[in-house]
Amino acid sequence: TGNDPENQSPAASKSAGNKAVSNNDASGKKVVIGFSGPAADHGWLGAINSAAKSAAKKYPDVELKVAEGTNDASLQISQIETFINDKVDAIVLLPTDGAALTEVATKAMNAGIPVINVDREFSSPFAARTTILGDNYGMGVSAGTYACQLVKQKKLSNPVIAEIAGIDSLPLTQDRSKGFKEALKKCGQSVDNRVAADFTVESGEKQGSNLLQAAPKIDILWNHDDDQGVGVMAALDQANRHEMAFIGGAGSANAMRLIKEGKMEATVLYPSTQAADGIKLARLVAQGKGISDLVQVEVPRRIVLNAPVVTKQNVDQYLPLAFES
Amino acid sequence: MSFDLTKTKTETPTAGDAGTAIAPDGQAAHRGGGLVGFLSGPAGRNLGLVVALLLLVIVGILTGGERFASMDNALTILRLGSVIGVVSVGMTFVIAGEGIDLSVGAIVALCSVWATTIATQTMAADYHWSVMVFVALAVGAGCGLVNGVLIAYGRIAPFIATLAMLAAARGLAEIIAKRRTQIIRERGFIDFFGGSVAGVPVLVIMFAAVAAAGWVLLNRTTFGRRTLAIGGNPEAARLAGIRVQRHTMYLYILLGLACGIAAVMLMARTTTGTSTHGTLYELDAIAAVVIGGTLLSGGRATLVGTVLGVLIFTTLTNVFTLNNLDTSTQAVAKGAIIVAAVLLQQRVARTGST
Amino acid sequence: MSFDLTKTKTETPTAGDAGTAIAPDGQAAHRGGGLVGFLSGPAGRNLGLVVALLLLVIVGILTGGERFASMDNALTILRLGSVIGVVSVGMTFVIAGEGIDLSVGAIVALCSVWATTIATQTMAADYHWSVMVFVALAVGAGCGLVNGVLIAYGRIAPFIATLAMLAAARGLAEIIAKRRTQIIRERGFIDFFGGSVAGVPVLVIMFAAVAAAGWVLLNRTTFGRRTLAIGGNPEAARLAGIRVQRHTMYLYILLGLACGIAAVMLMARTTTGTSTHGTLYELDAIAAVVIGGTLLSGGRATLVGTVLGVLIFTTLTNVFTLNNLDTSTQAVAKGAIIVAAVLLQQRVARTGST
Amino acid sequence: MSRRLSKDSALPLLRMTDVVKRFPGVVALGGVDLAVEQSEVHCLLGQNGAGKSTLIKVLAGVHQADEGAVEWLGKAVTLPDPQAAMDLGIATMYQELDLVEGLTVAENIFLGHEPSRAGFSQRATARRAAAVLLADLGHPEIAPTTEVGALSAAAQQIVSMARALSRDARLIVMDEPSAVLDAGEVEQLFAVIREITARDVAVIYISHRLEEIREIGDRVTVLKDGKTVSTALDAKTTSTQELIRLMTGRSIEYVFPRRSPVEDHEPILRVENLSRDGEFAGVSFQVRPGEVVGLAGLVGSGRTEIVEAIFGARRATGGTVTVDGRTVRPGSVPAAVSAGIGLCPEERKSQALVLQASLAANISLASLARFSRAGLLDRQGETRAAEALLDSLDVRPRGVHRESRTLSGGNQQKVVLARWLLRGCKVLLLDEPTRGVDVGARSEIYGLIRDLTDKGVAVVVVSSEIPEVLGLSDRVLVIADHTIRHDSPADELDEHAVLDIILKGDAA
Numbered sequence A: 001t002g003n004d005p006e007n008q009s010p011a012a013s014k015s016a017g018n019k020a021v022s023n024n025d026a027s028g029k030k031v032v033i034g035f036s037g038p039a040a041d042h043g044w045l046g047a048i049n050s051a052a053k054s055a056a057k058k059y060p061d062v063e064l065k066v067a068e069g070t071n072d073a074s075l076q077i078s079q080i081e082t083f084i085n086d087k088v089d090a091i092v093l094l095p096t097d098g099a100a101l102t103e104v105a106t107k108a109m110n111a112g113i114p115v116i117n118v119d120r121e122f123s124s125p126f127a128a129r130t131t132i133l134g135d136n137y138g139m140g141v142s143a144g145t146y147a148c149q150l151v152k153q154k155k156l157s158n159p160v161i162a163e164i165a166g167i168d169s170l171p172l173t174q175d176r177s178k179g180f181k182e183a184l185k186k187c188g189q190s191v192d193n194r195v196a197a198d199f200t201v202e203s204g205e206k207q208g209s210n211l212l213q214a215a216p217k218i219d220i221l222w223n224h225d226d227d228q229g230v231g232v233m234a235a236l237d238q239a240n241r242h243e244m245a246f247i248g249g250a251g252s253a254n255a256m257r258l259i260k261e262g263k264m265e266a267t268v269l270y271p272s273t274q275a276a277d278g279i280k281l282a283r284l285v286a287q288g289k290g291i292s293d294l295v296q297v298e299v300p301r302r303i304v305l306n307a308p309v310v311t312k313q314n315v316d317q318y319l320p321l322a323f324e325s
Numbered sequence B, C: 001m002s003f004d005l006t007k008t009k010t011e012t013p014t015a016g017d018a019g020t021a022i023a024p025d026g027q028a029a030h031r032g033g034g035l036v037g038f039l040s041g042p043a044g045r046n047l048g049l050v051v052a053l054l055l056l057v058i059v060g061i062l063t064g065g066e067r068f069a070s071m072d073n074a075l076t077i078l079r080l081g082s083v084i085g086v087v088s089v090g091m092t093f094v095i096a097g098e099g100i101d102l103s104v105g106a107i108v109a110l111c112s113v114w115a116t117t118i119a120t121q122t123m124a125a126d127y128h129w130s131v132m133v134f135v136a137l138a139v140g141a142g143c144g145l146v147n148g149v150l151i152a153y154g155r156i157a158p159f160i161a162t163l164a165m166l167a168a169a170r171g172l173a174e175i176i177a178k179r180r181t182q183i184i185r186e187r188g189f190i191d192f193f194g195g196s197v198a199g200v201p202v203l204v205i206m207f208a209a210v211a212a213a214g215w216v217l218l219n220r221t222t223f224g225r226r227t228l229a230i231g232g233n234p235e236a237a238r239l240a241g242i243r244v245q246r247h248t249m250y251l252y253i254l255l256g257l258a259c260g261i262a263a264v265m266l267m268a269r270t271t272t273g274t275s276t277h278g279t280l281y282e283l284d285a286i287a288a289v290v291i292g293g294t295l296l297s298g299g300r301a302t303l304v305g306t307v308l309g310v311l312i313f314t315t316l317t318n319v320f321t322l323n324n325l326d327t328s329t330q331a332v333a334k335g336a337i338i339v340a341a342v343l344l345q346q347r348v349a350r351t352g353s354t
Numbered sequence D: 001m002s003r004r005l006s007k008d009s010a011l012p013l014l015r016m017t018d019v020v021k022r023f024p025g026v027v028a029l030g031g032v033d034l035a036v037e038q039s040e041v042h043c044l045l046g047q048n049g050a051g052k053s054t055l056i057k058v059l060a061g062v063h064q065a066d067e068g069a070v071e072w073l074g075k076a077v078t079l080p081d082p083q084a085a086m087d088l089g090i091a092t093m094y095q096e097l098d099l100v101e102g103l104t105v106a107e108n109i110f111l112g113h114e115p116s117r118a119g120f121s122q123r124a125t126a127r128r129a130a131a132v133l134l135a136d137l138g139h140p141e142i143a144p145t146t147e148v149g150a151l152s153a154a155a156q157q158i159v160s161m162a163r164a165l166s167r168d169a170r171l172i173v174m175d176e177p178s179a180v181l182d183a184g185e186v187e188q189l190f191a192v193i194r195e196i197t198a199r200d201v202a203v204i205y206i207s208h209r210l211e212e213i214r215e216i217g218d219r220v221t222v223l224k225d226g227k228t229v230s231t232a233l234d235a236k237t238t239s240t241q242e243l244i245r246l247m248t249g250r251s252i253e254y255v256f257p258r259r260s261p262v263e264d265h266e267p268i269l270r271v272e273n274l275s276r277d278g279e280f281a282g283v284s285f286q287v288r289p290g291e292v293v294g295l296a297g298l299v300g301s302g303r304t305e306i307v308e309a310i311f312g313a314r315r316a317t318g319g320t321v322t323v324d325g326r327t328v329r330p331g332s333v334p335a336a337v338s339a340g341i342g343l344c345p346e347e348r349k350s351q352a353l354v355l356q357a358s359l360a361a362n363i364s365l366a367s368l369a370r371f372s373r374a375g376l377l378d379r380q381g382e383t384r385a386a387e388a389l390l391d392s393l394d395v396r397p398r399g400v401h402r403e404s405r406t407l408s409g410g411n412q413q414k415v416v417l418a419r420w421l422l423r424g425c426k427v428l429l430l431d432e433p434t435r436g437v438d439v440g441a442r443s444e445i446y447g448l449i450r451d452l453t454d455k456g457v458a459v460v461v462v463s464s465e466i467p468e469v470l471g472l473s474d475r476v477l478v479i480a481d482h483t484i485r486h487d488s489p490a491d492e493l494d495e496h497a498v499l500d501i502i503l504k505g506d507a508a
C-alpha cells in the first residue's frame, strides 16, 4: 500500500462510495449478519457503528444483529459464540483485540459462517474469510511523512515535534506511534514530547494542557484522534498557543472544517466506514456474489484501506465522506 | 379514650438508616428457615435472586425462543460467566472480611501477560505449558500478598491500597508485554482448557469447582467462620484470639489466587495474554457479590448469591444480544433491571421470612 | 468526688484490627490540636497530605525547573483539578454520610449532553446560554434525586443503586447525543467560563467557591453535623430525631448538583458535551476523598483533605507529563506514590497527635 | 422525701395499656401496662429480656407497637417516630450508648436540635450551654469540644444524660444509666434526679441494682416475660424478697456464694511489674488456682487497661506475665489464649460479640481449632457444645442459631462467658461481668465463677460495684493513681475501707 499522500484519489479507496454500476445492490437471498465491535466510547467507533447500521438498512435482504459494544475480549467472544449458536449467515467483527478473537472466529469459520474481519487483524489467516484493515501503521507513516514535508517546507532547523497518542495500551496506538517515529527518522527527526490520552475529548484537553506546559514551544503536533482533538484544540485555545502545525487523525468532519478554516494543518484519514464496507462484503459473501468492479469472481481475502492526508488543498474532496463525531 | 397503635409496619426497627450499607429488610430473620432450604440461604435473599433469574430466563425464552433455550446457548452463558465468576468467588471472601479489592482486573491482566511472556520467550526451550499455569497462579497470589500486607500490616485502607495496585499492576503488565498482545501457540494449553468433558466446557467445570470449593471454605470450615467473624466485628475476633491481621492477608492472597485462575481461563478463552485483559472486572465482580446479598460492610456472605449474581449479569447480556438491542438502550435497560431485581429480592426476602 | 474522665488516649483501643476499613491510629485524638491549626484538621492527617504535596512540588521543581514552577503551570494544574475537585467536594458529603456514588461520571456526561443538546437544538431561537447552565444543574440534581430516593426510601445499597445509575445515565447520554460530540458554539458561554478574573481562571474560582461553600456546609451548619452523625451512627441519628432518610436523599441531590456544576465547567473547558465526559470520575473522586482522610465507613470527613487529595493527584499527572514519562511507568509510579503518601500521612498523624 | 403526688392538676402523665410488640420469632411485649405520675421517679424492674428496653423504645417512638394504646396527660397519642416522642416532651437515655463517636460532646448533646441561625450552627452557644449542663451534672471537666469517641464509657454516659436534660422534657427515661458508673457517680446522678423531679419532671428509671431503687424510686412496675406482673408498688417499703419473687417467679437468695478456702498451690498467674506508658505502672500480683482476685477502683482508674495488657490486647511497655511458670509473649492475644488466659471484655457489643452471627458461632469463636476436622468445621459438634452451654447457663430465648444481637444484655453476657467456658482456660479475666445483668442471672454468674474456681481456674474480676468485688473475691487489689494501692484478703476490707484507700490515693 502506498502511503504517499500526494497521489491518492479518495474515491478509489472507498468501496462505500462505490459508484460502479452493477446489480449487486439488487435484492438477493435474505441474510442475517451479526455485528460486534468495541464499546462505542468515542466518536470514531460511534461512527463505525452507525455507518454499519445505515449500510445494513439500505438492503431489505439484510437483517443486522448488533451485539453490545464492549472492550472486554471475553464478552466479545461470547457474543460471537451466541452468533454461532444463532446460526447467522455472516459475522462482521471489529475485535477489541485481534489476537484474542482469533480462536472464536476460527470456530465460526469452521461452523461454516464467513467472518469479515474489520480494522484489527486476527492472528491467523484461517480466522476470516475477508479482512478489511485500516492501516494504523500507515497512518503513523502518513503523519510522519507529512511532518517531514513541513520541516522541509518551513525550513525548521531544530523543530520540536510532539505527539498526543490514543489509549496507550492498545496495539493500534503502538502501531500508529511506531509508524510516526519511523517516518520521522527518515528525515532525521524524532518525537520530543509524547503524551497519551484516551480518545475522549476530555482526556485530549487534559493531556493537551499538560503537554503545552511541558513544551513551551511546539512546531509540529500530531494528535492520533480527531475526537480527542476537539479537546486538544480547546487546550490550544485556552493557552492561546497556535504556533504549531496541528495534524489530526481519523478525519472527522469537524477536523476537516477546521482545516478549511485554517485552524488545523491537516488530518490523516482513518476510514470510519470500514464496518459499513464489512457489512456490504458480508452480504456479498453470504449471497455468493463478487465485487463487481473486479474481474475476480469472488470477494478478495484482504483489503487494506489507505491512510491519506487531508489538507487545505484536498479537503473539499474528503469532507462529504467524513464522519460527524 | 384509647387509641389504636396496631397499624403494623412491615419495617425493621432500623427503618431509618437507609443510605448506609446496612442490611435491607428481612436480614434479621432466622437462618435456615427450613422450607426453602439451601437456595433461600440467609433470610430468603437467594430466593429473590432465583426469581429474578427465572424471570430473565422467561424473557429470554419469550423473545429468543429456541435460540435462547438451547443447550449451546446455556453453555455460552456459563462459559462467559465462568471467568468473572471465579474472581467473584474470591471477592466474596474479601468483602465478607470487610475489605474490598479494586485491583482484580489489573491482576488478571498482569498474570496473563507474565505467564504468556514466559511462555513465548522460554517455552520454546521445551517447558510444559503447566509452567505457564503455575506462573499465572504465582503472580496472582503474589499480588494478593502485596495487597494483603499493605492492608493488614501497613494499615492502608483497602480501597486505597488496591487502587494503587490497580494502577501499578496494569502499568507493569504493559511494560512486560511492551503493550503487545502475547499470542499463545501452545496447542496443549488451548486444547486442555478450551475443551469439554462430557459436553461441559472445562472452563465451566473450573468455575463450578471453584464455587463449590469456595462454598465449602466459607460455610464448612473454620477459615470461613473466622472470615465472617472478622468482617462482623474485628475487635471481637481479635479478643477471641484470632490472628486478624494474618487472616486478612490470607483473604487477599486467596483472591489473588482466584485472579490467577481467572487469568488462566481467560488466556485459554482468548488464546492471548494482554494488559487490557480484565478491564473493569473490579466493578463486575463487586456488583455480582453485592447483588448476591453479601454485605459490603462485612460479616455476612453468601456464595450461592454470588454465583446467582454472576449468572444474572451474564444472562442479561445474552438476552440483550439475542434481542438485538442497541448498546445505549441496553445500558439504560440494565440499570433499570438491576434496580428492579434488588427491589424484587427485598420483597421476596420480606415475605419469605415472615 | 470528681475524677478526670477526659484523659485522651493516644491510641485507639482497636489497634489490632487492621484489614478493615477502620480508622488508622491516632484518629481518636482531639480535634483542633491548636498548633498545626487549620491544616492539621482531624488528627494531623491533613498535615501528612501537605507534606506529601510539598514533596511532589519539590520533585516537580527539581525535574521540571521553571516549566513546573511557573504561574502558568500552577494555574494549569488548578484548572485541571477544578472539575474533578467539584465532584470530589460533593462526594465528600455522600461518603461522610456512609454512602458511595459510582454514577458521578455518568451524571456529568448526561448533564453535558443534555445541556448542549438543548443548546444546539434550541439556542438558535435566542435563548441565553444561562439556560444551558440551568439545564445542566437541573439534570444533575434530578439524577441525584433518583439515586437518593432509591437509596434512602427504596433501601437499595448505594453501591448497587448508583451502579445502576452509572449504566443508565451513560446509556441515556449516548441516546440523547446519538453518540456525537456536541460542540458548543456559544461564545458567551465559552468566554465567561473560559475566562479569567484578575489572572485567575473562572474555573479555578468556581472550584474554590464550591470548596469553601462545602467547608462551611460541612463544618459550620447543622446540615453538616447531621451528615456526620448519620455517617457515624445512623441509629443514634435516628434516635436523636433526625430524619435520616430525607437527609440521605439530600446528600445525593447535593452530589448530583455538584456533578451538574462540574459538567458546566467541563463543557467550558472542552467546548463540548459528550457521553464520554467524566469517564472514571467515580474512581478519581472517591480516591481523592479517601486519600484526603474521609473514612469510607462514614462519620468522619475533611474537606481540606479532599482538596489536597485532588491537588496531589493532579500535580502528579503534571509532574509525570513534564518529565515525559510513558503511561505505563506513570501507572506503576502512581501506585507506589499513593502507598508512600498514605504511609507518610499515617506517620505524620501519629507523631503529630502525640 | 416529700412528693407532690396529689397536686390538683395531677392527671397521670403517661399511661400505656396493653402494649404488644412482636419481633420475628419472639413476643417481646405481650400486654404491658405502665402508668407514670407527674414528677415521680418510676422504677421499671424485670429480668434480662423481660422487655424493659423494648417498652421504653416503644415509648420513645423507636419501635412501633403492634397493639396497645398510649395516653399522654389524658390524651391518646401516637408515636410514629422519635421526633414525635420528643415533641411530646419525652427524652430518653438508651441502654446502648446512642452517641456519635466522631462528633464533639457539645454536638452530641444538641444533635437534632442544634442552636442555629439560618441553618448555621451557633457553636459557641452550644458549647456554653453544654458546659453549663455538664457542670450541673457535676462533671465540669468534660470539655464540650472533646470528641465523644475519646471519652470513657462513664463519661459518655454523662454526656448521654446531659443530652436528655438538654431537651425540655416532662419525662426522662433512663435505661440502666448506672451500669457504667461507680458509687460516687451514682450519687451524683441521684442528686440530679432529685433536682429535676423537683422541677416537675418525671423519671422512668431502669436498673438491676435493687438498692438503687430503694434510694431513688417512688413507685415500681415489675415486668416478667413481656407482661406487667405488678404495678405501683411502693419502692421504699416493698421487700427485696418480694421484688425478686415478682421478677423471677422464684425466691433467690441474693447473696454471694460461700468461699471455699483457697489451697496453698503455687500461683498460676504471675504479673510482675507490668506497666504501660501513661496508663499504669508497676503492677504486680499473683493468682493461685481456685482463687478470685478482685480489682477495685474508680471508673477510669485503669483496671480495664491492666487486664487487657495481661491478655495481650494492649502491648505492655514493661513487665512480664507468666502462666504456669511460662512467660507469655507480650502484646499477643493468641499467645495469651494458648497460654490459657481468657477475657470477657468490658463492652459486650463492640468488643465481645459478632452481633449478626449466631450464638453457636459466637460461643465457638475462641475454640474453632477444636471443631476443626482437617480444616472442616464440625458443625454438629459445635451446635451440641453450644446447646449444652446455653442450657447450663439458662440463656433465653433458646436457639443456638439465633443472632446474638437479638438477645438482651444479660443473656449476651452469658454467651460471652460460654465462649471461655468452652475454651476451658486456666486464668479467666472478667471485666465488669455483671454490668446490666439481672439479679437472677447475677447470682447464676456468681455461682458459675465459684464452680470454675472449684475446678482450679484462677479468676480476676474487675467491677465498679465495691460490694460485688468484696463479696466475690478472695483477695482484693485496690487500684488508684495508676497502680496497686492496696492488696489484702477480701474479708479484711469493707466498702468504706476501700473508698478510703481510693480517695487517699486520689489525694496523694
Ligand SMILES: Nc1ncnc2c1ncn2[C@@H]1O[C@H](COP(=O)(O)OP(=O)(O)OP(=O)(O)O)[C@@H](O)[C@H]1O
Pocket (backbone or CB within 6 Å): B013, B028, D023, D024, D026, D027, D028, D046, D047, D048, D049, D050, D051, D052, D053, D054, D055, D095, D396, D397, D406, D407, D408, D409, D410, D411, D436, D438
Ligand atoms: N430487634 C430485636 N429483634 C428480635 N428480638 C428482639 C429485638 N430486640 C429485643 N428482642 C427480644 O425482646 C425481648 C425483650 O428484650 P429487651 O431488650 O426489651 O429486654 P430488657 O428487659 O431490656 O433486658 P435487659 O435487662 O437485659 O436490658 C428479648 O427476648 C429480646 O431477645
Ligand SMILES: Nc1ncnc2c1ncn2[C@@H]1O[C@H](COP(=O)(O)OP(=O)(O)OP(=O)(O)O)[C@@H](O)[C@H]1O
Pocket (backbone or CB within 6 Å): C004, C005, C006, C007, C008, C009, C012, C013, C028, D149, D150, D151, D152, D153, D154, D180, D297, D298, D299, D300, D301, D302, D303, D304, D305, D346, D432, D464
Ligand atoms: N475508647 C477510649 N478512647 C480514649 N480514651 C479512653 C477510651 N476508653 C478509656 N479511655 C481512657 O482510659 C482511661 C482508663 O479508662 P477505663 O474506662 O478503661 O478504666 P477502668 O478502670 O477500666 O474503668 P471502668 O470502670 O470504666 O472499667 C480513662 O482515663 C479513659 O478516659
Ligand SMILES: [Mg+2]
Pocket (backbone or CB within 6 Å): D052, D053, D054, D095, D175, D408, D409
Ligand atoms: Mg434493656
Ligand SMILES: [Mg+2]
Pocket (backbone or CB within 6 Å): D300, D303, D304, D305, D346, D431
Ligand atoms: Mg473498665
